[in-house]
Amino acid sequence: MRNATEQTNFLNELQKKSFQYFLDLYNPNNGLIPDTDENNAPASITGVGFALSSYPVAVEKKLLSREEAVKRTLVTLKFFFESEQSEKLNATGYKGFYYHFLDMKTGCRTWKSELSIIDTGFLLAGVICTAEYFKQKNESEVEIQKLASGILNRVDWRWALDERAALSHGWRPESSFIHYDWEGYSEALLLYCLALGSDNFAVSKKSFEAWSSTYQWENIYDVDFLYAGPFFIHLFSHAWIDFRDIRDKFMHAKKIDYFENTRRAIQVQRAYCIRNPKNFIGYGKNCWGITADAGPDYYKQFRSGDEVVFFGYSARGVPYGPDDGTIAPWACVASLPFDPDSAFDAINHLHQTYPQLRGKYGFKCSFNMSINPVWFLERFYAMDVGIIIMMIENAQSGLVWNLMKKSRILQRGLTRAGFSGGWLEGKSS
Amino acid sequence: MKKAYFHWELPQEPPLFDDLFNQNLIKEVHPEDWVNPIPAKCYNLVIIGGGTAGLVAAAEAARFGAKVALIERSFLGGNCLNVACIPSKTLARAGRVCSDIRYAASYGVQGNLPLENFEVDFPKVMERIRKIRARIGRHDSAERFRDLGVDVFFGEATFKDEKTIKVNHLILRFKKALVATGSRPATPNIPGLAESGYITNETVFNLNELPKRLMVIGGGPLGCEFAQAFQRLGAKVIVVQNKTLFLPNEERDAAQLLSDSFAKDGMQLRLNTTVSKISLHGKEKLVELSNQNNTEVVAVDEILTGVGRTRNVEGLGLENANIHFNLKNGIMVNDFLQTTNPRVFAAGDVCSDFMYTHAASAAARIVIQNALFRKHKRISKLVIPWCTYTDPEVAHVGVYVRDARAKDLPIKSYTILMHQIDRSIIDGEETGFVKVHVREGTDQILGATIVARHAGEMINEVSLAMVMGLGLADLEKVIHSYPTQAEAIPKAGDAYVKTKLSPRFENAARLWFKLIR
Numbered sequence: 001m002r003n004a005t006e007q008t009n010f011l012n013e014l015q016k017k018s019f020q021y022f023l024d025l026y027n028p029n030n031g032l033i034p035d036t037d038e039n040n041a042p043a044s045i046t047g048v049g050f051a052l053s054s055y056p057v058a059v060e061k062k063l064l065s066r067e068e069a070v071k072r073t074l075v076t077l078k079f080f081f082e083s084e085q086s087e088k089l090n091a092t093g094y095k096g097f098y099y100h101f102l103d104m105k106t107g108c109r110t111w112k113s114e115l116s117i118i119d120t121g122f123l124l125a126g127v128i129c130t131a132e133y134f135k136q137k138n139e140s141e142v143e144i145q146k147l148a149s150g151i152l153n154r155v156d157w158r159w160a161l162d163e164r165a166a167l168s169h170g171w172r173p174e175s176s177f178i179h180y181d182w183e184g185y186s187e188a189l190l191l192y193c194l195a196l197g198s199d200n201f202a203v204s205k206k207s208f209e210a211w212s213s214t215y216q217w218e219n220i221y222d223v224d225f226l227y228a229g230p231f232f233i234h235l236f237s238h239a240w241i242d243f244r245d246i247r248d249k250f251m252h253a254k255k256i257d258y259f260e261n262t263r264r265a266i267q268v269q270r271a272y273c274i275r276n277p278k279n280f281i282g283y284g285k286n287c288w289g290i291t292a293d294a295g296p297d298y299y300k301q302f303r304s305g306d307e308v309v310f311f312g313y314s315a316r317g318v319p320y321g322p323d324d325g326t327i328a329p330w331a332c333v334a335s336l337p338f339d340p341d342s343a344f345d346a347i348n349h350l351h352q353t354y355p356q357l358r359g360k361y362g363f364k365c366s367f368n369m370s371i372n373p374v375w376f377l378e379r380f381y382a383m384d385v386g387i388i389i390m391m392i393e394n395a396q397s398g399l400v401w402n403l404m405k406k407s408r409i410l411q412r413g414l415t416r417a418g419f420s421g422g423w424l425e426g427k428s429s
Numbered sequence: 430m431k432k433a434y435f436h437w438e439l440p441q442e443p444p445l446f447d448d449l450f451n452q453n454l455i456k457e458v459h460p461e462d463w464v465n466p467i468p469a470k471c472y473n474l475v476i477i478g479g480g481t482a483g484l485v486a487a488a489e490a491a492r493f494g495a496k497v498a499l500i501e502r503s504f505l506g507g508n509c510l511n512v513a514c515i516p517s518k519t520l521a522r523a524g525r526v527c528s529d530i531r532y533a534a535s536y537g538v539q540g541n542l543p544l545e546n547f548e549v550d551f552p553k554v555m556e557r558i559r560k561i562r563a564r565i566g567r568h569d570s571a572e573r574f575r576d577l578g579v580d581v582f583f584g585e586a587t588f589k590d591e592k593t594i595k596v597n598h599l600i601l602r603f604k605k606a607l608v609a610t611g612s613r614p615a616t617p618n619i620p621g622l623a624e625s626g627y628i629t630n631e632t633v634f635n636l637n638e639l640p641k642r643l644m645v646i647g648g649g650p651l652g653c654e655f656a657q658a659f660q661r662l663g664a665k666v667i668v669v670q671n672k673t674l675f676l677p678n679e680e681r682d683a684a685q686l687l688s689d690s691f692a693k694d695g696m697q698l699r700l701n702t703t704v705s706k707i708s709l710h711g712k713e714k715l716v717e718l719s720n721q722n723n724t725e726v727v728a729v730d731e732i733l734t735g736v737g738r739t740r741n742v743e744g745l746g747l748e749n750a751n752i753h754f755n756l757k758n759g760i761m762v763n764d765f766l767q768t769t770n771p772r773v774f775a776a777g778d779v780c781s782d783f784m785y786t787h788a789a790s791a792a793a794r795i796v797i798q799n800a801l802f803r804k805h806k807r808i809s810k811l812v813i814p815w816c817t818y819t820d821p822e823v824a825h826v827g828v829y830v831r832d833a834r835a836k837d838l839p840i841k842s843y844t845i846l847m848h849q850i851d852r853s854i855i856d857g858e859e860t861g862f863v864k865v866h867v868r869e870g871t872d873q874i875l876g877a878t879i880v881a882r883h884a885g886e887m888i889n890e891v892s893l894a895m896v897m898g899l900g901l902a903d904l905e906k907v908i909h910s911y912p913t914q915a916e917a918i919p920k921a922g923d924a925y926v927k928t929k930l931s932p933r934f935e936n937a938a939r940l941w942f943k944l945i946r
Binding site for chain 1: 532535673681682685686689692693701721722830831834835839840841842843844846848849859862864869924925927928
């Protein structure tokens with residue numbers, strides 16, 4: 001790709017292919033989106049959150065008519081508002097939260113999955129995004145507003161604290177709350193902003209403080225940044241929130257913002273892959289993106305006398321690992337808003353070097369050149385294609401960010417978390 | 430003839446070993462023909478407990494000419510020599526050898542036999558432990574302390590009142606006393622555990638046959654060390670930890686790297702899991718594990734528990750001497766290690782959360798200063814490093830990031846990965862890091878965590894800097910031999926120094942060099 005126009009065309013085409021996932025796999029009866037494109041895959045509520053956020057993008061990019069997007073959004077929101085919320089083992093949700101995986105047809109809890117606080121957060125972000133976009137004064141879009149309010153206002157964030165300071169990872173009807181809490185820098189930044197901004201069940205700032213109390217400000221490879229290992233942590237909340245120039249107490253003290261922090265995390269990813277301490281094939285300045293995703297299934301293989309363990313689905317990260325040579329190209333695409341040059345160099349490199357990466361819905365989600373035979377993930381994940389759609393758009397037009405900036409819940413949540421400056425100036429809490 | 434046995438709490442346990450090494454050890458640390466001396470009229474210092482704190486205090490006090498009595502109910506040398514540091518690190522060393530052999534091919538070393546199929550002679554491994562223990566035990570021998578001028582008594586000690594201690598039928602009067610009775614393994618309250626039988630660090634060294642399947646209950650330092658050593662020696666080990674991480678007090682990244690290392694060793698890890706009950710079926714122990722609402726039953730041959738320590742405060746008559754204590758926290762002491770009886774001091778595990786040999790030793794020296802020379806040395810002023818001797822080792826000194834942040838103390842970590850260090854690459858020992866925590870905006874070292882194969886050796890350099898008030902920039906100035914793994918420490922200093930170069934300075938320098946070329 002020699003010039004800006006070719007780059008734009010390439011990204012538009014990638015965005016279009018990625019969106020095809022949602023077009024093909026959406027269930028018109030309930031709006032659910034399968035976690036992967038494999039047969040009989042359950043729905044993932046995170047996937048739905050990404051789909052909802054992608055519909056406005058698709059309308060703007062003329063990948064979907066506004067009428068069709070409204071129709072899809074309405075079906076989805078109706079399902080989530082009307083489906084069973086109870087302690088029953090096969091309900092769809094409880095206390096306003098939803099189970100991580102739902103049956104594609106019935107919408108009931110499946111795989112004995114947990115009532116997932118974080119995945120509900122991504123779903124709700126999608127609800128907010130779509131509600132901020134479909135605001136015309138016609139019957140359908142007014143209905144979207146009502147349903148969105150209904151879904152958002154009943155989420156009992158205080159219950160999810162389980163009488164502790166930080167939000168729990170989740171709950172199961174069989175055994176109550178999971179023993180892990182959301183503490184330390186992670187993708188839960190978005191979650192806390194939503195929980196703090198709730199109309200009816202807002203958590204206090206103490207929860208945000210409990211979450212951020214284990215932040216690690218580190219200098220690694222001569223880069224100062226708020227550490228988190230798996231790269232998606234530096235991306236997921238940013239898919240919805242524009243953190244440029246807004247700072248909480250922690251970032252104020254560090255004189256940067258979370259957006260800049262992600263840019264630095266990209267530097268660390270690149271530095272790690274240039275060093276390539278485990279000698280994995282392909283790693284380099286234009287081949288990075290070590291994050292949570294599927295990889296070669298768990299087993300050991302000897303390569304040049306060294307034992308390599310492959311981890312299957314794992315939260316890979318740098319620099320401490322785990323790392324088994326698996327790269328997620330979507331992570332490079334999602335880096336476009338933060339460091340366009342590094343991101344595009346990587347995208348271009350991956351596209352040119354590995355034609356096997358080109359799949360039905362764009363870039364295959366992950367690959368590993370260090371295993372014999374080389375390995376490409378043959379299934380697509382809804383959240384991986386979703387973040388590609390959203391981050392290309394954020395880099396090009398800022399559409400998702402700008403929609404989310406209008407959300408009262410988010411404004412209030414950010415302000416209560418202590419964020420100020422930038423686009424938050426003048427917004428009331 | 431007295432047989433050698435090693436069961437701290439239950440000396441009536443039948444002896445397992447009667448080899449030369451244990452006989453030699455017994456001769457040193459509890460000679461069977463020992464005759465307690467006739468007590469002096471009054472002692473400057475009476476010490477209850479012949480472990481690390483007691484021995485160090487006795488030697489120090491005797492060196493200064495004090496009249497000292499040392500009372501031990503079992504073996505001199507305490508946990509460290511007999512059932513903890515010395516034997517467990519010897520066991521770990523054998524495990525490390527196995528690991529090195531297992532990966533020898535990646536260094537280009539091949540044997541006549543496939544190295545993966547090498548055999549471990551477990552009785553020999555245990556014999557080496559006994560041999561080393563006997564050798565090191567010479568330093569803790571009763572005779573040596575008698576020669577130093579210490580009156581060594583073997584027997585149960587009980588305070589009669591605030592100034593008197595009874596040992597067997599003898600009465601010892603004192604001006605000052607030190608209680609250094611240490612701790613013992615806590616017993617988890619698990620239905621069926623006692624009936625099914627289990628081992629602890631006090632009994633594990635009686636084993637003469639490697640358990641094929643071993644469950645280790647507890648993912649703290651002790652559990653982790655034993656689990657990895659046994660796995661490497663050939664047992665199939667399952668570690669059960671009721672928390673979300675191993676070494677829960679350490680930094681997450683350290684615990685994560687350790688988990689990865691355990692997985693590489695082939696250990697089965699059960700985090701966030703509790704043992705709900707155990708039953709005995711023939712020789713097999715069936716252990717029911719619970720994780721949230723899921724339960725499974727696992728069959729093992731042996732169970733090792735390592736779930737914390739209980740302080741040895743019972744049966745000492747502490748109440749007769751007005752010494753306050755409780756079972757959880759042990760003997761209450763002030764910052765000068767003085768108990769609620771001003772004549773009596775305490776040191777080591779019985780009163781301290783720093784349950785390490787080196788901490789007990791340092792505490793004993795403080796007691797000598799404060800008790801015999803009326804000084805006011807504070808335990809809180811000590812810089813105490815510690816290390817978990819897994820592979821990689823996990824060592825720490827000073828504050829943790831979470832503690833600093835809880836106190837709103839601005840903290841920044843300078844991290845050097847071991848894969849940035851040439852010697853680590855050479856050695857194939859790249860797993861780990863050096864993290865030095867400084868007060869942000871300064872180079873004042875607040876603490877450090879090191880994960881590396883020799884982290885226990887490396888942490889001492891950071892401890893030295895903290896004791897001497899050296900900053901991270903000072904460590905950058907110290908020339909280190911090349912290539913060594915400890916180079917990671919000055920590299921952290923170098924990373925700090927680089928952050929001090931302001932963009933303005935860099936621009937000015939660039940301009941200057943442009944002008945002069």
